[in-house]
Amino acid sequence: GQNIDQPTEMTATEGAIVQINCTYQTSGFNGLFWYQQHAGEAPTFLSYNVLDGLEEKGRFSSFLSRSKGYSYLLLKELQMKDSASYLCAAMDSNYQLIWGAGTKLIIKP
Amino acid sequence: EADIYQTPRYLVIGTGKKITLECSQTMGHDKMYWYQQDPGMELHLIHYSYGVNSTEKGDLSSESTVSRIRTEHFPLTLESARPSHTSQYLCASSEGREADQQYFGPGTRLTVT
Numbered sequence: 001g002q003n004i005d006q007p008t009e010m011t012a013t014e015g016a017i018v019q020i021n022c023t024y025q026t027s028g029f030n031g032l033f034w035y036q037q038h039a040g041e042a043p044t045f046l047s048y049n050v051l052d053g054l055e056e057k058g059r060f061s062s063f064l065s066r067s068k069g070y071s072y073l074l075l076k077e078l079q080m081k082d083s084a085s086y087l088c089a090a091m092d093s094n095y096q097l098i099w100g101a102g103t104k105l106i107i108k109p
Numbered sequence: 110e111a112d113i114y115q116t117p118r119y120l121v122i123g124t125g126k127k128i129t130l131e132c133s134q135t136m137g138h139d140k141m142y143w144y145q146q147d148p149g150m151e152l153h154l155i156h157y158s159y160g161v162n163s164t165e166k167g168d169l170s171s172e173s174t175v176s177r178i179r180t181e182h183f184p185l186t187l188e189s190a191r192p193s194h195t196s197q198y199l200c201a202s203s204e205g206r207e208a209d210q211q212y213f214g215p216g217t218r219l220t221v222t
Contacts, residue, residue: 048210087151097211
């Protein structure tokens with residue numbers, strides 16, 4: 001079956017760095033997405049990886065290893081506004097997104 | 110900035126009622142999607158569309174229907190609401206290319222009593 005695993009909740013300190021991991025199993029693979037979702041709001045796009053390696057975008061970076069079925073989202077210089085859920089989603093061979101349940105990130109002062 | 114709208118934002122309705130959740134986008138996107146999301150849970154695909162007159166079923170489609178008569182409009186209808194339909198419903202759209210990001214509307218929070 002198709003499956004996404006990511007931690008349910010993580011806590012980090014303002015100004016620090018946090019890494020949110022995601023492992024996936026899909027029928028075929030056409031890329032890995034990360035979305036941010038603040039409580040009560042809609043998800044917003046953060047990153048897309050389809051090739052192995054690290055993609056950096058400001059304070060956020062995303063890494064992909066296709067051979068390991070593994071991705072992580074790295075958030076640097078954490079700010080209070082980064083408190084949100086981070087959703088990992090893998091695109092299967094039919095270009096459908098398989099979504100994880102999200103990782104709730106709590107930022108403490 | 111994405112322009113995708115959903116109405117109503119909140120709805121409380123009794124069991125057995127027929128309801129239609131509206132979704133419109135002004136970006137000219139070909140692909141549109143309906144998802145259901147419970148708190149702390151993953152998004153489940155209900156229906157999707159590749160374009161006008163195209164509709165496909167997702168994982169949770171059996172109790173709802175959709176239509177795509179115009180590019181910008183993708184309404185979702187529940188013929189007979191049940192308490193198990195209580196959830197957040199999210200509409201999304203993307204351009205025609207396969208691996209494009211999806212833009213989400215603000216959602217409709219539905220409560221069936």
